[in-house]
Amino acid sequence: MHAFDVLGDPVRRRLLELLAGGERSAGELAERVRAEFGISQPAVSQHLKVLRDNGFASVRADGTRRLYAVEPEPLREVDRWIGHFRHFWASRLLALDTEIARGKRIRRTEEGTTP
Secondary structure (H helix, E strand, O other): OOHHHHHOOHHHHHHHHHHHOOOEEHHHHHHHHHHHHOOOHHHHHHHHHHHHHOOOEEEEEEOOEEEEEEOHHHHHHHHHHHHOOOHHHHHHHHHHHHHHHHHHHHHHHHHOOOO
């Protein structure tokens, strides 16, 4: 499965977002995703399997619990691919940063304070 096929699903993206905060148990992941998406525990397990099978997540046993973690390499590959397109928005982000800084300077001037 291609990386964007894996990431194209909102449930799998949400699982990765949850895992970005650190290792989590399968039960905790299932509980959160079931509440947010209204899907069954077996459906969550299938999404976790897709993440595992495609290298986006790893799992380790801790007694009876299964702990999942993000595997960064596939995400690095996605980032490298997206890098080819960053020039489309990089200048706009720089312009936004300039406007934000300008607004802060104007507010400080209006308030009579200096940095």
